[in-house]
């Protein structure tokens with residue numbers, strides 16, 4: 001079995017220890033990857049610091065040219081990288097192709113956005129002084145990425161950090177490190193200077209401890225669970241190291257009586273079942289107004305029943321394998337708990353009787369508010385639907401959570417759209433739109449869904465310091 005190296009200071013490095021990567025559709029290991037200990041991570045940080053001095057001095061245009069070239073390299077190898085994502089993550093191949101496409105878009109976009117890291121001159125208010133603001137790269141950045149979109153969520157951090165003039169050490173998720181190694185190959189192929197981008201892998205808590213305690217690391221950007229996010233906050237308290245945190249969600253959908261039924265069903269299907277329900281912005285709680293409830297649930301169940309589940313490489317598959325045994329167990333537990341509390345199971349509800357980690361697309365209706373799937377991130381192809389009556393009740397239900405990542409509303413009433421947009425506590429709201437993510441607009445959450453934003457101009461700003469220069473003239 002092939003063993004992938006790490007990418008350290010411009011070189012591919014095989015270490016004495018490696019770990020396997022399992023294909024969740026077959027439960028079989030297909031490749032190994034090298035891992036390092038904390039001491040080697042400390043060396044990577046030193047090398048990143050050494051590279052920072054010259055990388056930051058390049059013009060933003062020159063840095064952007066590297067990003068464009070890396071994007072072109074990924075584009076050339078699109079099919080191979082997409083197949084790798086499906087092998088390590090289990091998602092349908094078409095969705096992996098989409099993930100590579102979005103990664104390429106992020107790289108091209110930040111290649112240009114880096115050129116717009118504007119400062120400003122402020123009209124002075126003291127005679128003989130001038131006030132200027134400049135933006136400077138924050139320094140060495142440590143990025144920790146999750147497994148659910150193994151490539152794009154990593155590069156959503158790497159691309160803006162590099163564009164801003166920072167150097168980056170990336171720790172991908174242990175379940176899905178290989179697509180990030182292929183990204184490293186693209187970096188080497190275009191001649192990215194050594195130490196500007198590196199990939200480490202190994203014991204997460206050890207690597208994170210080095211990132212937290214090493215003073216050369218100036219920022220940690222993390223996507224993953226709220227639990228680990230909180231542990232990073234605790235760990236950063238001593239040094240006050242800045243953190244960007246993209247954490248979990250419990251995302252509500254509100255379907256109003258006046259919604260376009262087809263659009264509402266289609267949008268909610270997208271928000272629920274894309275990426276086999278394993279998306280941080282997945283619809284977790286689906287609230288449907290009483291006047292449209294029966295029609296909506298009937299159409300939604302029909303669509304859910306028609307979804308094809310299977311190995312992501314099979315033609316036409318829309319629901320792939322889940323990441324591991326625990327994910328399947330959690331899905332089953334949420335379904336069982338909801339049914340026990342009085343929810344109706346309209347389709348699905350159990351794991352597939354085959355090798356790998358498959359769970360049937362599932363629809364539950366009349367789901368009580370105290371069910372696990374209304375209070376915890378399900379992260380599975382399990383749709384939990386319940387009824388609401390008034391707009392205010394809908395807003396209250398949507399906001400009745402400690403999380404606030406995304407929300408979805410389906411309505412044709414323009415005034416209501418503005419009321420919902422202003423009153424729902426979430427970082428992103430899709431209005432008649434089941435997939436609001438786009439490179440050019442900020443992505444992130446409020447409440448316990450995280451700190452800061454990725455993508456958009458905010459995504460670049462996360463890696464820049466704001467410096468005031470006061471000049472006596």
Ligand code: NAP
Pocket residue numbers: 144145146147148153171172173174175202203204205208223224225226228229231232245246247248249279280281377405444445449450
């Ligand atoms: P996770 O267990 O928190 O893992 C995420 C990353 O953190 C992985 O690289 C993991 O490494 C690492 N990690 C594990 N323990 C750590 C520790 N003690 N210190 C520092 N890093 C540590 O989350 P996940 O299961 O991969 O991802 C699912 C979660 O991420 C869900 O809650 C989802 O909502 C959230 N998510 C949020 C967003 C967003 O943008 N808001 C996007 C996607 C996912 P190992 O793999 O080596 O354990």
